[in-house]
Amino acid sequence: MKPFLLFSLLFLSTIMNAQKVNLVKNGGFERDIANWRGDVATISPYDKKSGKNGALINQYTGTEWKGIDQIVIIPRNTYAVEFNVWIKTESIEGGKEPYNAGVMIVEFTDNGEKKISSEPIAQLTGTTDWTNYKKNVKIPADAQKIRIMLALAQTSGSIYFDDVKAMPLSEEEYSK
Numbered sequence: 547m548k549p550f551l552l553f554s555l556l557f558l559s560t561i562m563n564a565q566k567v568n569l570v571k572n573g574g575f576e577r578d579i580a581n582w583r584g585d586v587a588t589i590s591p592y593d594k595k596s597g598k599n600g601a602l603i604n605q606y607t608g609t610e611w612k613g614i615d616q617i618v619i620i621p622r623n624t625y626a627v628e629f630n631v632w633i634k635t636e637s638i639e640g641g642k643e644p645y646n647a648g649v650m651i652v653e654f655t656d657n658g659e660k661k662i663s664s665e666p667i668a669q670l671t672g673t674t675d676w677t678n679y680k681k682n683v684k685i686p687a688d689a690q691k692i693r694i695m696l697a698l699a700q701t702s703g704s705i706y707f708d709d710v711k712a713m714p715l716s717e718e719e720y721s722k
Contacts, residue, residue, distance in 0.1 A: 573710035584614035595708035613697025626720040638703030640671035648705035654689035
């Protein structure tokens with residue numbers, strides 16, 4: 547009985563002191579475009595923020611939506627999510643709408659992936675050096691999943707992404 551009790555206490559203390567886990571799989575693009583949906587991004591081993599790769603989306607002419615996305619499940623007892631991404635841009639023209647830019651957008655969905663709400667994390671035009679964009683977003687009621695979109699949203703130019711993160715937050719962490 548004593549070994550079981552000691553093991554239980556050790557297990558509980560390990561869980562309570564566990565590090566936060568990034569919900570995004572392959573957010574650094576170290577394994578090519580694995581875990582990302584869409585075929586418009588290429589891997590750039592030359593222009594990246596860290597590691598060996600970054601992702602690149604180009605559109606020289608036209609104003610179509612060109613992007614990749616990933617669906618992640620929201621863990622239980624998560625009150626909010628801290629989104630974090632490094633982005634670099636080159637000659638993004640923009641358009642009539644503010645979202646006609648290089649973007650990271652998160653969409654909260656139900657289990658059937660029906661949109662509940664969306665939140666822009668970054669919207670960029672022009673040319674910028676590597677910049678970190680971070681935003682804490684409270685999870686809407688009934689949200690079960692998050693769709694993370696990286697794109698050129700109906701504009702031309704080039705956008706690089708690296709170190710994409712979505713870290714779950716408790717209510718206490720969100721309030722700080």
